Amino acid sequence: MPGERNPRATILIVDDEPTNLSLLNHLLRSDYHVRAANSGESALRAAASEPRPDLILLDVMMPEMDGYAVLFRLRGNPATRGIPVIFLTALAEPEDEEHGLQSGAADYITKPIKPAVVLARVRTQLENAQARVILKYQNALLEAEVARRMAENDLTQLVSIRALAHLAETRDPETGNHINRTQNYVHILALRLRENPRFAEFLTSRNVALLRKSAPLHDIGKVGIPDSILRKPGPLTPAEWTIMKTHARLGSDAIEQAETDAEKPVAFLILAKEIAHWHHEKWDGSGYPDGLAGEAIPIAARLMAVADVFDALISARVYKPAMSFTDARNLIAAERGKHFDPDVADAFLFSFEQFVAVAEKYQEGDSAEMGEIS
Missing domain, CATH: 3.40.50.2300 (Response regulator)
Known part of the structure; x- marks a missing residue:
């Protein structure tokens, strides 16, 4: 010894x-x-x-x-x-x-x-x-054993998160590397905003890591949407769109049930629930499912809103072509203070080249499916 x-x-x-x-x-x-x-x-x-x-x-x-x-x-x-x-x-x-x-x-x-x-x-x-x-x-x-078990638990947790995220992905195959890209986008925004006085208290090193961990679960609620709507090769009708929007609440409800089953609070599930529930809310209050506005929208959801919209814009779908990176940037800039928290939009604009690098790294098959800088 x-x-x-x-x-x-x-x-x-x-x-x-x-x-x-x-x-x-x-x-x-x-x-x-x-x-x-x-x-x-x-x-x-x-x-x-x-x-x-x-x-x-x-x-x-x-x-x-x-x-x-x-x-x-x-x-x-x-x-x-x-x-x-x-x-x-x-x-x-x-x-x-x-x-x-x-x-x-x-x-x-x-x-x-x-x-x-x-x-x-x-x-x-x-x-x-x-x-x-x-x-x-x-x-x-x-200490070595505790560190080993913590690392093992973290790995198990990450694998479980990815498995759940990919489960949603199998229902909506067009998303592909969407979870990889949005996870990295959220991380970029969090690192950029942590020096901003409005966000500094929330964006601790621990919460930044938890945001990255929980981001892949943002669309987990899509598992509960019928295939006829989720896989429809075209625009949705108003009635179908109403059903589609329920994925936000379905996702948060599923995560909340997981919280209930846990023996004690799990920090990343709290953020995952906020992201899943409110990442479609808009800064001006016109989003869904609850019509929250401004600071009432959790910070985690505000970051995911920019990440999710940017990725949706630059990704090709059966009912739309991919938008160029530059056009997507301009659209997000135009929605500053309307769809998006102004400071989060500014962080995106400042980090635009990093977003493009992530998008190019995690392309969907042929690069033609992704937007190009115009």
């Missing part, structure tokens, strides 16, 4: 008195690998070199650099800051011990030393250090 130590731990003893060094070496050498230093500077060099000590027994009263200064330097060096230090000193007043522990020492032993006490304290600190290593390793394993 990573983090396991040699059975003979290394202990660095630091004292300017040779007699004390000899005594401690004699006491510890049968159970531990012992290194010695007789000054603060030599202690710092020894602590940072191999074999790195597992524990330091540090005298406080030393010339030039006392034990407090040595401990401060040890804690300031990333290579040594984790080594536990026991002060071993003749300073026996309660306030001295309190000061030593407040300085960062793991323990405080007063001289003259009692061998049994020293051995017990050393063993305790080494066991604590080993426990910290094991805990750190276990935490790393746990």
Whole structure:
């Protein structure tokens, strides 16, 4: 297991008195690998070199650099800051011990030393250090497992979303790569608008990612539209159009049912429901299904409105040819403040070349089916 130590731990003893060094070496050498230093500077060099000590027994009263200064330097060096230090000193007043522990020492032993006490304290600190290593390793394993499961859950979720979106696509085969394109369009708009004060609070990094994830479900309600209407090779009658428009509510109802079945709220389903329900609303209130206007239309739906309309305009259908990219851009610009939120329309216009790049990347079969820049 990573983090396991040699059975003979290394202990660095630091004292300017040779007699004390000899005594401690004699006491510890049968159970531990012992290194010695007789000054603060030599202690710092020894602590940072191999074999790195597992524990330091540090005298406080030393010339030039006392034990407090040595401990401060040890804690300031990333290579040594984790080594536990026991002060071993003749300073026996309660306030001295309190000061030593407040300085960062793991323990405080007063001289003259009692061998049994020293051995017990050393063993305790080494066991604590080993426990910290094991805990750190276990935490790393746990974090890795959590990350793996989250990635697995995200992948499962994404696959499920795509499967549902493609289910709607099989009912309406002309859409093809429509879900790929609109998903990317929405992402482009979200990134562009996140610095806009009107949208900044909503378009957090998390919500931008959720928008991209949920966008493919915008037309899931088409599954509930009869084939005679959905696949009709021509314009719909007013009665058929009334039925066709119900796909917005059918989609949001289906997603809401999925929310009900879930044990707890699922963030991307909230946005997916908003998009499915209201992406056909218009800024001036003339859209469907609820005739919402302006800020009453959820931001997610406002972004999808531009993405969906642009893609519909540049895509060929049995009842219409594809519009050129430029003509589609001009139409959206003309609907600024009417069909579309003015700022969302502006974001589209600013990002027009990115939209074209996405449209060309995810073409429907022959490029002749897609609009060209006129």
